[in-house]
Amino acid sequence: MAVAEMLKVRLVIHKSAVSEVISTLQNSGLMEVERLAGDNIESETHEHLDMLPLPDNINILTRLVSEMNYIVDFLSPYAVRREGLLDRLSPSRLPISRKQFEAVAHNYRRYEHIYDDLFVMENRMIEIRNEKARLEHDIEELEPWRELDIPLGDAASTGRAMLLMASMDEKRLPDLIAELKKHREPFHIEKISAFAGRLYFLFVAISTDTEALTIIHKYDPVLWDFPPGTPPASIRLDQLREELNHLEQEMSEIEKQAVVIAADIDTYKAACDYLRLELERYTVLEKVAGTESVTVIDGWARARDADELNRRVHTVTPLAEVTFRNPLPGEDVPVSLVNSRLTRPFEIITRLYSLPSFRELDPTSSLAIFFFIFFGMALGDAGYGTVMALLSLAGLRFLRLSDSGRNFLQLLLICAVSTIIYGAYSKAWFGNLIFPDYDFVGGFITVMIVSLALGVVHLIYAIMVELYDNARHGDRAAAILDQGSWLLFIAGTLLFSLSRALSLPAAVGVAGNYLFAFGALASIYSMGRMQKNIPARLAVGLGTFYMSVTGFLGDVLSYLRLLALGLATGGIAVVVNQIARLFRDIPYVGLLLMILIMAVGHIMNMAINIFGAFIHSTRLQFVEFFGKFYEGGGREFRPFAAGTKYIEIIDKEGAG
C-alpha cells in the first residue's frame, strides 16, 4: 500500500554538456522533466534565468518525423507479412542493434525523396479512385440503353416531332398509355429495356402537343439527354469499359511499385523511431531555462532512483550538478505506485478509477484481497476458472506484452485461481458436467449470508481505512467521532443480532445493546457537531444518522450481486449441459452434436460471466469501498524515456 516517495530534482549543467545529459536522461528513463517557465521560475532565486532559444532544427525534425510517419503508414498495407498468427496478436518490435539503428538514421536524406515519390503516388491513386467511381456511375446509367442502336447524341426532337428518352416505374405504364389514348393525339412508346422495376423507353409525339408532355410528367419520369455526337450506347459502353481497364491497370502498377518500396519498411520504421527520439530530446529544451553558460533542468524522480540518476549524470560529464529535495506542500507531485508482485496486477483497478494523489493512501493492496474473493464468488465455476488460468498462462508465456498487458493477464490468472478454489469447493465444474449432483441453487441461503457478511466486512474495513487516513493526517477528532462512533454502532448492532441468531450468552446481547445505544448517540452527536445551536445539532445529527443507516443497509444489499452472478453462471452452465445431453441419443452424430453444443454454450457463458464478474467486483470497489475514503486525482509519473514505437534496441547501452 504505497505511493512511491518522490524527490524534486534540479540539474544545473554547463551548456557544453547539455546534449549529453539530455541523452542520458532519455536513455535512463528515471526523471520526469517539468516545465521551468512562468510561475515555475521563482523570481527571487532565478532572476537570471530565461527560456532558452530553441534550435532551428526542431522545425526540420518535426517535419521529418511527420514525413517518416507518413511513409510508414502509407507502406504498411503493402509490406509483406512474414508474421504468423501470434505476431499479429502481439506485434513485435523489430530487434536492432544500436549501431544499425544509428547507421539507418544517418541516411535520412534519402528518405525525403521517397516521401516525395509516395506523395505523388498517393495523389494519383486518389485521382484514379475518383475517376473510376465516375466511370462506373456512367456505365451504370448507360447500361439500360444498350439495345438502342442509334447514336445517343442523335436521339433528339426534330422540328415536327418531340422525342424523349425516359425511364419510369414499370407498373404505371398501362395507366400512362390509357391516359395518353384518352387524349386522342398520336404518340408512340418504344420500350428499350427494363431494369430493377423501371422501364426505359423512347416517347415520340407531335412537337406542339404540350398536353402529352404534361401527362407524361405526372408519372415521375427521369428524362435522359446525351450531348450531340455521343455514339450508340453499346459502343460508348465499350469505350468506358476500356478506360476503366486502363485505370485498373495503372492502379495495380502503382500498387506493385508500393510493394517494392515497402520491402524496405523496416529501415523506414527504424529511421522514424530514431528521428522521433531525437525530436523528443530537442523538445525537452522547451521546458528548461538557463543563462548564457548554464542550463537548468527541473523535474521529479523516485527517491529510490536518486543515487542512480546522480551516478548516470556524473558518468557523462563533470560539468553538471544534481540536487534533490523533498516536495513542498502544495506542489503538484507526480504519482508512481509501489506494490508487491502479488498485488501489482490490481493496480489496473485502481488506475481504472483514478490514481491516488501524492498525499493519499494507495488503495491497491486493500482492494486486492476483496477483489480476489468477489471475483471467485461471482464467476464461481472451477471449470471456467481452469480455462481462464490456462489461457492467461499461455498468453503470459507466448505473447509479447506491454507492461499493462502483462499486468492484466496476471490479474486474470489470480482471479482464475480464486474462481477455481470457490468452484471446487461448491463442486462446480462446467456446471454439473463432472459432479452430476452439483445443485446450483442448493446453497442459496448460505451463499446469500456469505455475500452479505462479506459486504459488512468490506464496509467496516472501508471505515477503518478512513479512520486511519484521518488519523494519519492529524484529524484525530474526525477519526474518533465520525468513524469511531460509527464503528461502535455497527459492532453493537452486529453483536446484538448475532447473539439472537446464534443464541449466544445473554451478556453478549446486553453488551451489544449498550454498544448500539452508545454508538448511535455518539454518531448523532458527531454528525451534528458542525451546527451552532442545540436543536440544529439534533436535527442534523438525527437526519444524517438516519441517512447513514439506510445507506449502510443499501450498501450491504448491493453485495447480493455476488450471489446473483454466481447463480447465473451455474444456472446457465447446467442448462447448457442439459440441452446438450438431449442430443446424445441421435445415432452417429449425437455425441458430436452434444460436444459441439457444450463447447459453444460454455464458451459463451464463460465469456459473458467473466465480463460480468469483473465489472461487478470492480463496481463494489469503486462505489461501496472507494466511496468511503478515496478521492484519487493523482497525476501519473511519466519519466522522460526512449519510448520507441517500431524497434527495440537489443544491446542495452552501458553506463551512460
Next chain:
Amino acid sequence: MDILGIVLSFAGAALAAGLAGIGSSIGVSIVGQVAAGLITEEPGKFGQTLILQALPGTQGIYGLLVAFLVIFKIGAIGTLKAVTPGQGMAILLACLPVALVGLFSAIAQGQAAAASIGLIARRPEELGKGIIYPAFVETYAVLALIASILLLQGVTL
C-alpha cells in the same frame, strides 16, 4: 392433472425470459446505434464500445435463468409435476420482478451506456467510469433477480 397450474407456470417462465430479453435487446440496440456512429469517426475504439454494448445484455440472461428455474421446478424437461392453480399463480408472480425490472432496467441501462459512449468519444481514458454509470442501473436488475429466485424457492410442489 390440473393443466391450469402448468399453464400459469409456463406464462411466468415465458414472461421472465421474454420481457427481460426484450429489454436487453432494446438496451443493446440503443448502445449499438450510438457506438456505430462513433466507429465511423474512430474505428480504434471498437473494443471499448463493445464492452459498453454488452452491459445491458445481462438482464436477458437473468430472465432466462429464472425461466430455467421454473422449467426445472415443474419438470418441463422430463416428466411434468402436478402443479395446482394456486402454485402456478405463485410461480407466475415470482417471475414478475425479473421480467418487469429486467425489461425497464435494460432499456435504462442502454441509455446510460449510450451516454458513456459519448464520454469515451471525448475521453477514452475514462472507460472505467463510463462502465460504472450503467453498472449502477444493473443493481436493480440484480435485486429483482434475487427477489424472483427467493419467491420461487418459496413455492413447494
